[in-house]
Amino acid sequence: MNVLVSFIIVIFLVLLAIVGVQLGGLYILFGAVLPYVAIALFLGGLTYRVVSWARAPVPFRIPTTCGQQKSLPWIKSSRLDNPHDGVGVLGRMALEVLLFRSLFRNSRTELKEGSNKVVFGPDKWLWMGALLFHYSFLVIFVRHMRFFSEHVPSLTLLLQGLDGFFQVGVPVVYMTSFMFLVAVTYLFARRIISPMVRYISLPADYFPLFLLLGIGTTGVLLRHIFKTDVVGVKELGMGLLSFSPVASPDLHYLFYVHLFLVTVLIAYFPFSKLVHMAGVFLSPTRNLANNNRERRHVNPWDYPVKVHTYQEYEEEFRDKMIKVGIPVEKE
Amino acid sequence: MAERKPDEMGYYDQEELVQIDYDPPRSGWMDTPVDFRPGSWIYPGKPRHLEYLGLANPRQWSPTDDDWQLPPNWKEIIFEGMRERLDKYRTFKIFMDCCVRCGACADKCHFFIGGGDPKNMPVLRAELLRSVYRRDFTTAGKLLGRFAGARELTEDVIKEWFYYFFQCTECRRCSVFCPYGIDTAEITMMGRELLNLLGLNVNWVIEPVANCFRTGNHLGIQPHGLKDTLEFFADDIEEITGIRIDPPINKKGAEILFVTPSGDFLADPGTFTCMGYMMMFHELGIDYTWSTYASEGGNFGLFTSHEMIKRLNAKIYAEAKRLGVKWILGGECGHMWRVVQQYMDTMNGPADFLEVPVSPLTGTVFENASSTKMVHIIEFVADAIRNGKLKLDPSRNDHLSVTFHDSCNPARAMGFFEEPRYVINSVCRNFHEMPENTIREQTFCCGGGAGLGTDENMEMRLRGGLPRGNAVRFVQEKYGVNQLACICAIDRATLTTVCDYWAPGVQVTGIHELLANAMVMKGETERTLNLRLEPLKEEPEGDDV
Numbered sequence: 072m073n074v075l076v077s078f079i080i081v082i083f084l085v086l087l088a089i090v091g092v093q094l095g096g097l098y099i100l101f102g103a104v105l106p107y108v109a110i111a112l113f114l115g116g117l118t119y120r121v122v123s124w125a126r127a128p129v130p131f132r133i134p135t136t137c138g139q140q141k142s143l144p145w146i147k148s149s150r151l152d153n154p155h156d157g158v159g160v161l162g163r164m165a166l167e168v169l170l171f172r173s174l175f176r177n178s179r180t181e182l183k184e185g186s187n188k189v190v191f192g193p194d195k196w197l198w199m200g201a202l203l204f205h206y207s208f209l210v211i212f213v214r215h216m217r218f219f220s221e222h223v224p225s226l227t228l229l230l231q232g233l234d235g236f237f238q239v240g241v242p243v244v245y246m247t248s249f250m251f252l253v254a255v256t257y258l259f260a261r262r263i264i265s266p267m268v269r270y271i272s273l274p275a276d277y278f279p280l281f282l283l284l285g286i287g288t289t290g291v292l293l294r295h296i297f298k299t300d301v302v303g304v305k306e307l308g309m310g311l312l313s314f315s316p317v318a319s320p321d322l323h324y325l326f327y328v329h330l331f332l333v334t335v336l337i338a339y340f341p342f343s344k345l346v347h348m349a350g351v352f353l354s355p356t357r358n359l360a361n362n363n364r365e366r367r368h369v370n371p372w373d374y375p376v377k378v379h380t381y382q383e384y385e386e387e388f389r390d391k392m393i394k395v396g397i398p399v400e401k402e
Numbered sequence: 403m404a405e406r407k408p409d410e411m412g413y414y415d416q417e418e419l420v421q422i423d424y425d426p427p428r429s430g431w432m433d434t435p436v437d438f439r440p441g442s443w444i445y446p447g448k449p450r451h452l453e454y455l456g457l458a459n460p461r462q463w464s465p466t467d468d469d470w471q472l473p474p475n476w477k478e479i480i481f482e483g484m485r486e487r488l489d490k491y492r493t494f495k496i497f498m499d500c501c502v503r504c505g506a507c508a509d510k511c512h513f514f515i516g517g518g519d520p521k522n523m524p525v526l527r528a529e530l531l532r533s534v535y536r537r538d539f540t541t542a543g544k545l546l547g548r549f550a551g552a553r554e555l556t557e558d559v560i561k562e563w564f565y566y567f568f569q570c571t572e573c574r575r576c577s578v579f580c581p582y583g584i585d586t587a588e589i590t591m592m593g594r595e596l597l598n599l600l601g602l603n604v605n606w607v608i609e610p611v612a613n614c615f616r617t618g619n620h621l622g623i624q625p626h627g628l629k630d631t632l633e634f635f636a637d638d639i640e641e642i643t644g645i646r647i648d649p650p651i652n653k654k655g656a657e658i659l660f661v662t663p664s665g666d667f668l669a670d671p672g673t674f675t676c677m678g679y680m681m682m683f684h685e686l687g688i689d690y691t692w693s694t695y696a697s698e699g700g701n702f703g704l705f706t707s708h709e710m711i712k713r714l715n716a717k718i719y720a721e722a723k724r725l726g727v728k729w730i731l732g733g734e735c736g737h738m739w740r741v742v743q744q745y746m747d748t749m750n751g752p753a754d755f756l757e758v759p760v761s762p763l764t765g766t767v768f769e770n771a772s773s774t775k776m777v778h779i780i781e782f783v784a785d786a787i788r789n790g791k792l793k794l795d796p797s798r799n800d801h802l803s804v805t806f807h808d809s810c811n812p813a814r815a816m817g818f819f820e821e822p823r824y825v826i827n828s829v830c831r832n833f834h835e836m837p838e839n840t841i842r843e844q845t846f847c848c849g850g851g852a853g854l855g856t857d858e859n860m861e862m863r864l865r866g867g868l869p870r871g872n873a874v875r876f877v878q879e880k881y882g883v884n885q886l887a888c889i890c891a892i893d894r895a896t897l898t899t900v901c902d903y904w905a906p907g908v909q910v911t912g913i914h915e916l917l918a919n920a921m922v923m924k925g926e927t928e929r930t931l932n933l934r935l936e937p938l939k940e941e942p943e944g945d946d947v
Contacts, residue, residue: 124495124499127488127494127495128491130708131745131748132748133744135578139819142818143766143788167583173506173579173580178839180510180869182422187419187868187904265505266425267426267508267509267520268504269426271508275542275549343550347581350496350499350582353496355492355583356583356585364743364774370748370749376712376716377713380720381717381720384616384618391624391625391626392694394626395626397694
């Protein structure tokens with residue numbers, strides 16, 4: 072049900088773009104107005120989100136420690152999984168953000184049917200799928216920079232060269248295009264196949280996956296089947312960037328579908344779980360050093376609380392204390 | 403034979419209990435109401451304890467009642483409470499926003515592994531709260547409703563919160579695996595704080611809190627009772643070693659204040675650990691004192707609210723100041739060390755009236771505790787052993803085959819892994835690790851932490867204890883392990899049940915019990931008994947240890 076709803080919405084979006092440009096001729100709307108709106112929403116929404124996180128104080132330092140603490144000098148501490156200083160934290164965060172360290176720990180736990188034996192198996196599939204997805208997405212993003220500047224950025228050229236290393240097809244087939252589609256398909260399939268993951272999945276989990284599948288598929292089609300007018304696309308891209316957009320009716324309608332789905336993704340981003348991209352940097356269980364007993368952490372909103380003082384305590388128990396010879400303040 | 407009740411271990415047939423259906427129900431989780439079956443929930447807090455502590459809405463009620471007698475403006479209270487906490491805790495805000503429901507946490511929770519209830523997957527436990535957050539605090543949730551995973555706050559939602567936030571032991575195992583470090587303990591703590599605003603809590607937590615506030619410890623032991631207890635231990639020690647120990651109590655000017663969980667005073671096998679501390683202090687000639695006012699290291703405030711942590715924890719520094727000690731030493735306890743490590747200094751510090759802890763024996767400066775000024779007794783004793791200050795005869799523990807259970811909080815809030823292993827390996831010669839997915843940062847909870855270790859919750863304790871119990875049985879079968887060492891008072895109480903059920907024949911012990919049995923004391927008579935007053939040399943027809 073959740074799958075279907077999301078699927079229908081994405082199909083509807085595809086049709087909307089086709090109808091919009093083919094029947095309505097709304098090239099400017101789909102080629103310029105909506106992308107601007109989406110980028111504004113993205114920047115505004117994400118800034119708002121990050122600022123609201125950053126403004127929320129961190130009253131307590133509660134890192135999740137995943138390795139040996141720094142204590143006695145003859146015990147080797149685990150700098151990256153249990154950092155005690157800023158450098159260690161940087162290392163831990165780098166591993167987390169760049170290599171998905173925590174996900175790498177993933178294992179599969181099962182109770183052997185009918186027995187009481189718990190068995191553990193390594194499970195790196197999710198980690199691999201996630202890594203493949205995010206990195207191919209990143210490469211594809213950088214590759215697209217060629218559409219936004221006169222001189223293609225050198226990083227783009229470099230990645231493009233590597234990506235099309237095998238020189239298959241005309242135009243060259245980029246490996247990441249297919250890695251991306253494979254990874255998104257995997258992420259989708261595991262949501263459907265695993266009963267647990269299916270049970271926890273919301274429409275909001277399927278929707279971005281369908282969007283990404285749509286974006287990837289239309290992208291591949293545009294490059295290899297319909298051979299879209301790359302020069303026209305570049306004009307549009309540079310026009311957008313210089314605030315003098317030109318949305319050409321000559322571009323294939325599938326290009327407008329592609330662009331519209333990207334537009335929706337960008338606009339949807341700050342209001343959805345996709346903000347995890349920014350949130351991971353601010354997660355207090357990961358980005359703080361485990362040096363609590365060495366360096367006092369200050370809670371900005373600390374307030375006095377009602378305590379039971381020693382005087383109140385002794386008042387109640389004084390006689391009993393004296394009787395058994397426990398020293399008291401007031402005889 | 404008398405009929406067994408749901409609060410007894412024997413009520414649960416093991417073969418039946420492991421018939422776990424991991425397939426989720428047909429109805430979506432938002433449409434599946436909670437079922438309060440006996441054995442899976444805990445009695446509510448008694449009104450007199452709530453009154454004593456000044457907590458909201460004291461009354462007689464039961465989770466099986468239709469009407470929970472919530473305050474008339476309960477919705478408003480919850481929303482206001484959520485708003486306040488979203489503004490005060492970055493964790494809460496980020497953990498509400500960032501989850502992608504990848505499911506990596508799902509099979510990491512001991513309650514889910516042992517029970518199969520999908521709402522015990524950490525991700526769904528958090529969604530119980532997130533769904534309300536989305537509807538009332540986010541634009542997308544307001545506009546898109548269920549599409550965005552938002553739902554209305556109803557009394558049924560509150561009932562669900564109560565059931566599942568008291569089916570989480572705040573062990574933080576899931577947080578090790580989460581790619582964003584989402585910490586379910588933090589979510590559960592927020593959930594319980596919100597529930598407390600409506601007067602919803604459990605007696606197994608609230609009674610100890612009220613006791614601790616008044617008498618200084620969870621068990622409600624009064625000063626003369628504590629003195630009695632320690633003297634009783636001293637009698638046993640004298641019987642075992644021939645050495646008379648006179649435990650100093652509320653002694654002004656002592657160098658060190660010693661604080662340990664009160665579980666060590668009352669229940670076996672914690673009591674043996676407590677005797678172990680006393681013997682170690684005596685042997686090393688430490689100038690220390692017990693306190694009757696700060697007679698609790700544990701802090702059930704952690705299972706109530708942040709404010710309550712602070713209210714109870716304040717006594718430790720206050721007492722250290724009053725007695726004029728130089729620094730504080732803490733006993734073997736799990737959640738106590740989470741509070742000491744991550745909350746105490748922030749809440750009740752700075753402890754500028756204390757000195758940076760230095761071992762009076764070895765001169766070692768505990769720089770890792772230079773601000774909080776509180777040292778873990780295992781750190782302390784590891785340093786003493788390393789420097790050859792204790793005479794040990796590990797062969798006295800040769801009849802034991804030992805494994806070590808990393809307690810959740812020292813593991814995942816400190817990274818306390820090598821110190822206990824070093825001490826164990828110094829005092830016994832047969833040590834075997836449990837499988838790597840079940841130790842160190844991946845350690846499994848005993849199933850009874852965070853205030854869930856009571857008998858009326860027996861089914862959930864056995865289920866939650868399954869992964870741990872299973873790992874114990876694995877080493878029992880493979881290496882003949884017969885002793886499970888741990889550094890947590892709740893463990894010492896609850897793992898006894900877990901082992902009796904899942905790995906019968908394995909006994910639970912604190913590290914200081916092992917240490918004191920191996921320790922050769924100056925002037926001791928020849929030992930014939932261990933701390934449990936059992937003959938040291940195994941009798942041919944002796945029991946199964």
